[in-house]
Amino acid sequence: DAGVTQSPTHLIKTRGQHVTLRCSPISGHKSVSWYQQVLGQGPQFIFQYYEKEERGRGNFPDRFSARQFPNYSSELNVNALLLGDSALYLCASSFIPDREQFFGPGTRLTVL
């Protein structure tokens, strides 16, 4: 069975640009969460979606947005990129929000 997949694996952008990251959950999983992991720190929660509805939001500015599609895949969008947005962006899926989360390999974003 395929695990959580994310695309692209690596991405380089410049300050002020916009980026879209994509995530496909494990088949049958209906909840997707997004995390940001800066080097040397643990992942920080950004968003959780379930059945296309936002269920939770972390302490991130409005430049960060996300959505979930009818097939349960998800996109994370970041506008007006800053150098500090450089990080590993992780997507995790679970059958429902109550259950354990399974993480994808992440997208490494570098902002120059």
Added chain:
Amino acid sequence: DAKTTQPPSMDCAEGRAANLPCNHSTISGNEYVYWYRQIHSQGPQYIIHGLKNNETNEMASLIITEDRKSSTLILPHATLRDTAVYYCIVRVGGQKVTFGTGTKLQVIP
């Protein structure tokens, strides 16, 4: 979510049991204890979780004290591939997962 406290690093000899402690003294009655690990530059991997009973699966055992204020993750026969950062998390089902800084486990040949 309740906060957790873990030692920043630990060493374990290959083939020996690795016992990773976690303190969660402010845990509430409906919060589960979860363990994840993260091998360098990969996404975190779910290991095990429990509420108040000890749990065991193919990867590890989780021992939760009777007062639920601390727990220990046990890797029964550590291998070099177990070298990773191990995160202990407490969480009510459905809530966000809050990671701390974890314990960096180094398995030594």
